[in-house]
Amino acid sequence: MNIPSKVMDLRKLLLVLFIVFLSLTAVFSVEYFPDETAFSINCIALSTDGKSLLAGYIDNTVKVWNLLDGKLSMNLSLHSSWVTSLAVSPDGRLGIAGYDDGMIIVWEMETGKPLKSLSSHTSSVNYLLVTEDGKTLYSAGSDGTVKVWSLSELAFIRSLRGHSGPVNSIVHWPEQNRLYSVSDDGTLRIWDTSTGQQVKVIKAEIGALSSVNMDEKRSILVVGSKDGPLKFYDVKTWSALRIVKAHNAEVTAIIIRGDLIFTSSRDRTVKILSLPLGSLVKMITGHTWDVSSIVLSGDSSIIYSGSSDGTVKIWDVDKGVALGTLIGFGDGEYFSYNGDGNWVASSKGASRVKTSSGKQPNQQGTELSSLLLQLDKLPRIYVQSPQSITIDNTDLTFVVSQPVVRVTVNDEEIPIGESGKVTFRTTSAGALTIKAFDSIGNFDEKILEVQFEETKMYVIDNVGPYRRGDQVVVSDRKDMDLLVNGEWLSREFFSDIAPDIEPPQITGQTSQQVMIGHEKHLNFVVTDNNEVKTVIVIGPDEKRDEVSVNSPHENIRIKVAGTGEYRVAAIDNEGNEAWATFSLYANAKTFWVERDQGNLRRGQEVTVTAEGENSFFVKEYGWVEKDVLTETKIITESPIIEAEDVQYADANKEKMLNFKVSDDIKVLEVEVSEKRYPVDLKEKEMFVIVGDYGEYRVVARDLEGNTSEKTIRLAAPAMDEKKTNWLLVLVAVAAIAILLLLIFRSSFIRKKKRKVRLM
Structure with a gap:
């Protein structure tokens, strides 16, 4: 049977293709075995x-x-x-x-x-x-x-x-x-x-x-x-x-x-x-x-496995096939080959390995070129996916092999950096298509999933419902705005660094003793985990003093005008502030009035219990200007007591002492038998009821503390005097009676004689 020449040519072509296929199958199934000097591998790291x-x-x-x-x-x-x-x-x-x-x-x-x-x-x-x-x-x-x-x-x-x-x-x-x-x-x-x-x-x-x-x-x-x-x-x-x-x-x-x-x-x-x-x-x-x-x-595309057989194998995860093998020998020589039977190695590597059939591998060249290129025969993209972008970092990176001359991301060309590293920025999350091309048009393609990483940020200035120091979750960004809990807020209010919200500390004795009339200081210590910038001291009169500190630790000694309550604020560089209250107190002190003012009289002794910048607080009188008082005692005259030394009182009436007191300044009080009677006048006549007859010690005390004393005796009227008075009355009555009797008798005798004569 004659077969047309065209059919014969087709059969020859098919036979040739079949032989080539079998050859390729044999080549791709080759496996190399290291000699006994390839030591076992216990561990690997990338x-x-x-x-x-x-x-x-x-x-x-x-x-x-x-x-x-x-x-x-x-x-x-x-x-x-x-x-x-x-x-x-x-x-x-x-x-x-x-x-x-x-x-x-x-x-x-x-x-x-x-x-x-x-x-x-x-x-x-x-x-x-x-x-x-x-x-x-x-x-x-x-x-x-x-x-x-x-x-x-x-x-x-x-x-x-x-x-x-x-x-x-x-x-x-x-x-x-x-x-x-x-x-x-x-x-x-x-x-x-x-x-x-x-x-x-x-x-x-x-x-x-x-x-x-x-x-x-x-x-x-x-x-x-x-x-x-x-x-x-x-x-x-x-x-x-x-x-x-x-x-x-x-x-x-x-x-x-x-x-x-x-x-x-x-x-x-x-x-x-x-x-x-x-x-x-x-x-x-x-x-x-x-x-x-x-x-x-x-990028989870390649597995590297180390084995006790002395090799590191490189596997394609998707295909599950070996891309290549690395062999290290005891004397430092090494050998690497890929699945198609070609190898790249050191000068001695070829003599130390054999195929499963006992043959030497085909030498591709003694000059070591890109292993990854030999493995894949194509440009390679090494990218970790997914990658995350944040508010402040939108950089994404991957690496390409040496044959790559051009890289695109979503069809936009991106420059290739040193050692094949590619870095670019994106403004949004999603899937990016990366392509890496060599000079003849071959390319590798990978999908990079980009995620927006929800970022915890800190409020650095009060905004909306958020207070400085609050931590919030930012779920997106748009230009200079951030999406916080569904609300767009300006980026300027937030930072990825927690602000210092710890206030300074103010320590010291809360009550400090000073002396009235002398220079006074308030003492305390301020500290901060960063730096105290300023200290403010507010006195009882609301006067403010500001001290520049600029130190993390400072002993403060500030001159103040008087006693009372002082409020102290310490403010750090972040604006955090702390408050403390200190009290300055003093023991009461005696002063004298140097000139009259209000109810105060010159020379009067007073008690000062507190001090302000320009005034003293005088017990029972209130605040008085400082120039009214003096610490030097002013000598004044003693009070005068005017009274009869002996005074009488009937037994059936109230017994009362009567006297008059006076002073060049003011009589403060009178004391009779340890009982005090207020006067508060320069001159006053006193009527003091007492319980019985006897001697009474009367003491007059003025505002300066000067005193005078006088003893007054209160007595009943004398008995001899009474009798004499009654006798005198009786004698007078008797004399009058006798006189009247004599007058009557004389008149009667004259009448009788006249009557005799008439007879």
């Missing part, structure tokens, strides 16, 4: 910027890979023991390695220079954790302790003791001051990082625990065991949610990102599980020995 990968080996070295160009940038031999744990400070400045003998070494990432050896653990350092602020380092050890270190001072702070077995993993919740640790003793322990005290102990009941992590919402905590299962806990109630049989051997690491859980295990697999159910999403295989550690890129 720098925050995603540019450097660290691997710790059992040959006592730390190898640092530059992921932007694929070069092994450092091969560090810092200590003579296995490297068991690694960490990088958030700012990328410090590398930290823990060792099998308990030593921790901190070095400079840029130079590899060791800075400090931290020695406190007595056995293997199993886990290192640096807090988000970069100030504190936590280390978990096989000695059953968690050590707390100051990373800024590279100094030991305290030990957290409670576990009865090796502590294998820890996770930190900074907002709640909590640290969570798991151990071979099968317990999850919760610590208060502010005090170092153990808060809670939970028995997981799934055997020895090897790993722990918490979701980004701080709602679920997952622990992994050395037997393979995972156990989920509700963080609010600490009730167990579920147990998931994730692996067949020890779970060596747990990472939770978004709604996915990434785990590694000594069963040689990496698994991706869903959150919160823990159902299997994807299983990644390829290592020939235990997977000892995993890290995740910032």
Whole structure:
């Protein structure tokens, strides 16, 4: 049967394509195996910027890979023991390695220079954790302790003791001051990082625990065991949610990102599980020995896994396939290759690896170029998503690989910075489309989710219902306005820094003694957590004195005019003010009136109990101008008492003394038999009723305190005198009677004689 030539040509073409397909399949399935000098990897770590990968080996070295160009940038031999744990400070400045003998070494990432050896653990350092602020380092050890270190001072702070077995993993919740640790003793322990005290102990009941992590919402905590299962806990109630049989051997690491859980295990697999159910999403295989550690890129697109087989593999999360492998040898040589059989390596690397068929890999070139370019054959965007913007920081960043020559965000071109770093600003939240192009038109595309981070801010000036120092939540911004609880308010009233609302303190004796008529001072102390700016003193007469302080601590001694109550205000640089009240008092003092004023007379002795700026307070008289009084005694005359020395009173009548008092100034009072009678006049006639006859001591006292005395005797009329008077009366009556009788007799005799004559 004759076959047309066109059909034959088509069959030949199909056959060629089939052969090419089989060849490509064979190439892409190639696997390289390192020789015996490729030491096992115990741990790996990734720098925050995603540019450097660290691997710790059992040959006592730390190898640092530059992921932007694929070069092994450092091969560090810092200590003579296995490297068991690694960490990088958030700012990328410090590398930290823990060792099998308990030593921790901190070095400079840029130079590899060791800075400090931290020695406190007595056995293997199993886990290192640096807090988000970069100030504190936590280390978990096989000695059953968690050590707390100051990373800024590279100094030991305290030990957290409670576990009865090796502590294998820890996770930190900074907002709640909590640290969570798991151990071979099968317990999850919760610590208060502010005090170092153990808060809670939970028995997981799934055997020895090897790993722990918490979701980004701080709602679920997952622990992994050395037997393979995972156990989920509700963080609010600490009730167990579920147990998931994730692996067949020890779970060596747990990472939770978004709604996915990434785990590694000594069963040689990496698994991706869903959150919160823990159902299997994807299983990644390829290592020939235990997977000892995993890290995740910032954008969650790449997994780096370290293994006891001596390799670090790079996996595409979406596809679940290996993008490349990094191999470090004991003498510092290294080798890296990608899935299509091409490799980039040092000069000795090719002779140390072989394919599964025993062949040497195809050499693409001895000059090491961009590893990531070799891996993907396309421009790459390394972006962490989502990213948050705040009121004051709307910067967003990502990194592109070296072939990228042009970058757009939502079709707007953005300049590329040094080392492929791209920084730009946005004014709103939402999804941004990022594209990175190479010179021939290939491009990578990623979606960056931008969230507006609700920001807690502080009121720095009273506005609306909010008072200075109040904390509010800002949910959006528009130009220079902020959205606070649904109300747009000007940005000028708010700050992300809490204002100093603590007022100054005023201390001192609340009652202070001074002397009337002498210079007086008010003494007190002002202090502030920042700086006291001004002190105001308000006297009893409302006179204000202002003192400039400008110091956090000051002893104040201010001259004042008089006694009484003083109000003191201290004001700091933030406008906070404090008030205190002090009282100046003095003992009463004697003065004399120097010139007449009102009811006061010159020479009068008075008592001053208080003092003002221009006046004294005189007891019983009130405020008097200072120039009216003197402290020098003024001598005046004594009062005069005028009276009969002896005075008489009938027995059947009131007995009364009568006398007159006078003074050149004023008679204040008269005292008779210790009983006082007010006078308050220059001259007065007195009638004082007394109880009986006898001698009475009369004392007159003037305003100056001068006194005079006089004794007055009150007596009854004399008896002899009475009798004499009556006798005189009787004699007179008798004489008159006799005289009348004689007159009558004489008249009678004359009449009788006349009568005789007539007869």
